[in-house]
Amino acid sequence: MTNNSLGAPCLRTNSQRITARQLAFFTAFLLPVGKLLELPSLLTAYAGGDLLIAALLGLTIEFIPFCCLLFLCKRSKTAPIEALERRCGAPTARIFCGVYGLFLLSYAVLPLLDLEKFSHAAFSDTSPTFFIFAPFFVLCGFICTKGLSAYGRAADLLPVLFLLPILGLIGMSLSEADFTRLLPVMEKPLTVSLKAVWKTTAYFSCSGLLLPMMSAYQYRDGDEKKLLPAFGVGAALTLLFLATFFAVFGLTGEKEHYAVMKLAQYFPALKFVGRIDLLLVYTLSVWLFYYTALPIHLFTECFTRCFSIRKKWMIASISSVALLLFTLFCNKYNNAFHAFFAEAMPPVFLLFSVLLPIAFLLLFGRKRQGRYENNQKREETEVHREE
Amino acid sequence: MRSKKSILYYLCILLFLLIAFFSNDFNLVNVQKTAIITAIAIDKEEDGFSLTALIANPASQGGSEGGAKTGQTADGYAAVQGQGKTVAEALEDVNAKTGWYPKLVFCRVLLLGESLCSGNVFDALDYFLRSDYAADDPLLAATDGKASELLQAKPPLKAAVSEAIEKVLSDQPKRVGAVLTASLRPFAISYFSAGNSGYMPLIVKETGKDGDVFNASKTALFQNGRRIGVLDEKGTFALSCIKNPLRLAAYTVQSQGEENTLLIKQNQRKLRFLLDGDEPTMRINLTLYAEWTDAANSQPLEALSSREKQSALYTNAGNVLSEQIQSTFAYCKSIGFDAFDAIGKLQKYENNHFARLKDSLVQRLQLQITVRFAPVR
Structure with a gap:
């Protein structure tokens, strides 16, 4: 943790940046990971054969704040939280982080x-x-002690270690897939799909992770040419996965939890060689661990900044142990939590992951001038010199 | 990590977790102490379900467990019966009686008794769709009478009943058109689809000198989860030609006064749903590539290469099979069974008319079929 040009604690140090390439891989391949477990069965339950329409709506809702954040970084040449700090002062930024x-x-x-x-x-x-x-939780605690750039470095491995298993699983399931099950398109009114997205807002709120994540990213001219298509790739992979899931399971998909584990289990050769598809599932599990640790990591970063705590490992340890105990005692209420997040939490998720990025763009999206711009140029020069 | 203390704290947490982690059994299974369910038969009773599980247990060769109603079958297998208001409760009854708590993930066969099939079979099958600890794609078969009686059979060669049944319901009889096999997932998909129609083999036990054998060449037809009819062997073969890809299927037909057998090597199926006004039609083009493989009487060499004789045989075979398919279609139509998933096709491709026509579609559906046998090139 270092201080920024205004003397306030900053999430980013010069050696802890995420490059545009890493952020692109992160957006394309890590953010869809969260949609591979329960989302397919939930969308099937809420939207039936129109799950792709619901997913398309959900991804659009994710895309808008993603664009807002990117545009904010482009216009203000600074990260969202830093922009807030510069405009409203360090105390406001700390409260916001908390x-x-x-x-x-x-x-x-x-x-x-x-x-x-x-x-x-x-x-x-x-x-x-x-x-x-x-x-x-040991892994999670360890990840939380690292800087955000650790995710950037991990993202460099994603194109191979995510694409290979996910495409492998989809390929193995094609023998049992009947894509005509997705017909007719828009059989149900659009309100059904909208309701499905509302109830699964928690799964379409990845932009909420990007807001603090952007603190480790420095915009450079032309980055949007990498990042916008990256989001498209991630969305396309998500839609392909959902389409294959429904093509294999049809309406019974409602009862098929943990889709990624079951998608390829009917591949004919598995009857003779055993469940070798699980090797691909286990490879994906690594990214599932990373994805699950990400909000906890970002929470650690935010709380460290909020309370100006220099010993990040303390927050990391406390949060990991607390979540271990929470999971230990609350996992039996899984259904209740799902119902709560489907019924009561969508407004909260929409507020933080959609409205907040839009508000950030509107409030801080003007081009920077004067002292701030000079400071920024100085920071960029330092980065170039280090590289 | 910023201090030496932090390493210490982490080591303590790690030590605690390692102790906790290594204090369990890692799900390692002692083969001598476990049991595996290989087949289940379910019958409906007045006050719930009767579930008979065929349990494989290496340690059970001596005899049945005390207190449980068991029937010894092949070596190492025992048929154990449990009762319950639900299938899950009946299974728990089996567990409680044996104390084995056998694993369900290896259950490959589900037999459904006549009493169960007279109601909605998903009263029982829902459990297997929902449970994360049961294989969700076991083979399905309906029975006449009690399903549990089949698990008491004594197959020849000391094979386990589940293995013998699994062989009869395997892909091989499906490929030759002898059995219209069904597993839980596709059956459930058809149940939850617009047509609500599904099928599964009707399996019967035939007692011979060497032991009991199983025959599944008839097919039980289901509508809304309830058994509504049965296709005979010819009907099963006729529907197989449309539903499944055939390989090396023998088809015997009479031509010029004697029986001849054609070996079908491939069947090309083209189904098209047409809606002309309110008149729905299913147009089927079926081409079967086959070779003349046998005849009831020995044939001279010239006959084997005689184009006229072969042509007449192939034409006749096409006509006979076409009639079989049409009579099968007529039977299905008479009982309200959607044999060719016409309702599903109406929903997918003519959705504007779906609400209006879905209820009367099966009764109004016309069949246009062209069956052609062609020699293998």
């Missing part, structure tokens, strides 16, 4: 509960003890 940290903590709940159930189903034939999952 509140945003709480949102990130709530964001972590569903991925965490889903991952716990998924890991039990994917790695065991029977119901194992909770502690099979507990080492995740």
